[in-house]
Amino acid sequence: MSAYNLPIDRIIFGDNQFFGINHMSQDKAQERAERFAKLENVMAVYDHAIDAGIDAIMLNSNDRARGICDAFRANPAKYGHLKWYPSIPYPHKYAAMVNDKGMVGAVQEILFAKGAKSALGKMARGASAVLTLDPFKLMKMLIDEEMAIYDGLDTRVVFLQNIIVDLMLGYDVPDPFVAYCEYIRERYDAWPGLITQNLPFLRAKLEEWGIEGVVICASINKIGYLMSPGVAEYEALLATNDGSKYPVMAMSTLASGAVPAPEAYDYINRLNIQSVVFGASSPGNIQQTVSLIEPAAKEAAE
Amino acid sequence: MTTPLKLGIIGAGRMGITHFSIANALDGVSVASVADPSKLITTMLGKYAKVGTYKDYKGLLKGEELDGVLVCTPPAFNPEILDAVLERRLHVFCEKPFVLNAADGARFASAYDQAGLVNQVGYVNRWNDMFTHTRQLVEDGLIGAPLRFRSEMFSPTIIRDVGDAGWRASHANGGGAVFEMASHAIDLIAYFFGAPDRVGGTSLSKVYSKQVEDIVSTSLFYDSGLAGTMYVNWSDASFRKPTNKFEVFGSEGKLQVDQHGAKIHLKEANEKHGLKEGWNQLYITDVHSSVPFYVRGIEYTAQLADFVASIREGKPVRCTFADAAANLRVIEQLFADDAAIRRAGAAA
Numbered sequence: 001m002s003a004y005n006l007p008i009d010r011i012i013f014g015d016n017q018f019f020g021i022n023h024m025s026q027d028k029a030q031e032r033a034e035r036f037a038k039l040e041n042v043m044a045v046y047d048h049a050i051d052a053g054i055d056a057i058m059l060n061s062n063d064r065a066r067g068i069c070d071a072f073r074a075n076p077a078k079y080g081h082l083k084w085y086p087s088i089p090y091p092h093k094y095a096a097m098v099n100d101k102g103m104v105g106a107v108q109e110i111l112f113a114k115g116a117k118s119a120l121g122k123m124a125r126g127a128s129a130v131l132t133l134d135p136f137k138l139m140k141m142l143i144d145e146e147m148a149i150y151d152g153l154d155t156r157v158v159f160l161q162n163i164i165v166d167l168m169l170g171y172d173v174p175d176p177f178v179a180y181c182e183y184i185r186e187r188y189d190a191w192p193g194l195i196t197q198n199l200p201f202l203r204a205k206l207e208e209w210g211i212e213g214v215v216i217c218a219s220i221n222k223i224g225y226l227m228s229p230g231v232a233e234y235e236a237l238l239a240t241n242d243g244s245k246y247p248v249m250a251m252s253t254l255a256s257g258a259v260p261a262p263e264a265y266d267y268i269n270r271l272n273i274q275s276v277v278f279g280a281s282s283p284g285n286i287q288q289t290v291s292l293i294e295p296a297a298k299e300a301a302e
Numbered sequence: 303m304t305t306p307l308k309l310g311i312i313g314a315g316r317m318g319i320t321h322f323s324i325a326n327a328l329d330g331v332s333v334a335s336v337a338d339p340s341k342l343i344t345t346m347l348g349k350y351a352k353v354g355t356y357k358d359y360k361g362l363l364k365g366e367e368l369d370g371v372l373v374c375t376p377p378a379f380n381p382e383i384l385d386a387v388l389e390r391r392l393h394v395f396c397e398k399p400f401v402l403n404a405a406d407g408a409r410f411a412s413a414y415d416q417a418g419l420v421n422q423v424g425y426v427n428r429w430n431d432m433f434t435h436t437r438q439l440v441e442d443g444l445i446g447a448p449l450r451f452r453s454e455m456f457s458p459t460i461i462r463d464v465g466d467a468g469w470r471a472s473h474a475n476g477g478g479a480v481f482e483m484a485s486h487a488i489d490l491i492a493y494f495f496g497a498p499d500r501v502g503g504t505s506l507s508k509v510y511s512k513q514v515e516d517i518v519s520t521s522l523f524y525d526s527g528l529a530g531t532m533y534v535n536w537s538d539a540s541f542r543k544p545t546n547k548f549e550v551f552g553s554e555g556k557l558q559v560d561q562h563g564a565k566i567h568l569k570e571a572n573e574k575h576g577l578k579e580g581w582n583q584l585y586i587t588d589v590h591s592s593v594p595f596y597v598r599g600i601e602y603t604a605q606l607a608d609f610v611a612s613i614r615e616g617k618p619v620r621c622t623f624a625d626a627a628a629n630l631r632v633i634e635q636l637f638a639d640d641a642a643i644r645r646a647g648a649a650a
């Protein structure tokens with residue numbers, strides 16, 4: 001059975017506690033950066049999460065991800081059962097490239113990064129390569145490059161980061177969404193996933209474009225933080241959403257810490273949401289969160 | 303139902319493609335055309351987004367009936383673009399720093415005002431909920447009379463030698479930490495207090511760049527007695543994202559704010575705002591507004607929605623060409639002050 005026919009996990013352990021920007025305190029953010037600069041400290045937190053019963057992990061393809069995945073791959077007896085929910089790409093990498101080289105320069109840099117003999121390099125050869133570029137072929141190669149980090153892990157969903165999803169969404173063009181979703185299913189045998197801050201808008205467009213079988217990950221919290229256009233529209237959408245066609249995964253459930261966990265998950269538990277991704281670093285907070293999230297009323301896909 | 307507002311985008315770099323996405327998703331707005339010298343960009347946009355594409359602004363202005371344009375080109379190109387747009391009598395949203403000298407800025411400010419055209423500049427911090435909220439608190443007298451301020455901005459934009467190739471590498475093109483970064487820190491000062499009257503003790507330093515400064519520091523003075531300092535560094539790898547920090551000390555309290563939160567210390571509790579004596583903490587989650595569509599940050603949508611509302615309903619413009627021209631006057635003072643101090647140092 002393909003992974004994209006399997007239900008997605010109810011509770012996913014995220015990575016924001018390691019790498020996210022702490023909006024609440026710069027001192028805390030610095031403390032955390034120092035602590036998690038050491039891989040063993042990161043792995044210790046994962047071990048706490050696994051002890052708390054979690055067996056699904058969301059990890060962005062940032063500059064630390066390869067080292068973390070290596071550590072998981074190195075111990076299949078302990079970690080082989082874990083299910084993976086990678087998110088790609090690492091946006092800061094590309095932002096820095098665009099800063100340095102401009103946009104066309106950044107594309108060229110990506111194409112030639114692996115040398116002229118690589119697949120990308122071959123594509124880029126010839127004077128007009130960048131002009132005649134097939135953007136979807138390039139997209140697929142970039143996906144493969146990011147996904148190499150997760151090689152050999154049991155991948156269930158491959159999420160595209162919201163900075164890309166929401167930027168593309170505004171252009172109102174189905175092609176890149178169709179191409180992404182098809183490629184993830186074919187090449188990775190996984191659910192395509194889209195992260196967004198515009199859940200109602202995105203789902204309406206996916207329906208309009210006839211794209212189904214997509215996991216949508218969105219900020220969902222009772223105060224409406226990072227929820228465009230607003231809480232009421234999210235609640236109305238979730239009330240009628242078909243979780244087998246568009247399983248919804250909630251992120252930012254605590255709204256950067258503005259909502260206490262019991263209140264936050266009491267809200268989430270009442271909504272038609274298939275999955276929750278959360279990040280925490282202390283064993284107590286991890287256990288508390290796991291105990292607060294109730295099983296889904298219905299599984300995403302039978 | 304009113305007919306959609308038709309916008310053209312001149313310059314499809316990072317800001318141009320962001321504004322395209324946001325504007326196109328707003329109700330009652332359609333992006334009709336894009337001008338950019340990059341064939342890669344215009345080919346993609348023409349093929350997939352199905353908009354008119356042009357290699358430069360001249361073609362765009364000739365080719366389409368538009369209501370307004372978003373000018374997102376490197377600022378050295380903007381004077382000739384803004385002249386041509388004025389001739390076509392179009393409303394304009396222009397990316398900061400708008401143009402590169404105060405005289406051009408003042409000329410366009412008065413020309414567009416006289417023509418009755420909406421003119422707005424993309425100093426996006428004026429739409430950040432934390433800054434708008436705390437500015438209102440200061441205006442309401444929460445911390446008494448402002449006496450001192452500190453405006454800082456940090457980013458990891460230039461953290462190695464990237465050569466002299468890009469437009470960022472020279473002042474003539476609008477590159478350097480003053481035009482690109484300090485302009486934001488100056489605009490925050492101006493947003494809270496209006497433009498300062500003079501500057502002093504300016505120091506512009508290089509870390510990696512050859513032709514332009516990477517670090518900016520200065521003091522700024524008002525005839526009223528209000529004064530403050532500014533420190534801007536775009537070569538600071540300890541920050542992952544551009545971050546503004548702003549602090550105001552007043553006769554009744556102190557306020558420290560960045561894009562995500564604020565700390566307020568008060569001599570006395572303030573009932574109206576629900577703030578207590580001593581320290582108070584506000585988070586962006588306490589004051590956030592919502593926008594119809596989100597890309598990169600609430601403030602990017604809010605500023606474009608305001609531009610549209612200004613065209614449609616005559617909503618007052620929060621950051622006009624005149625505001626941006628005033629920032630350019632401060633920028634010219636910084637360059638002049640730094641040069642004078644260097645000359646004095648060399649003579650001594």
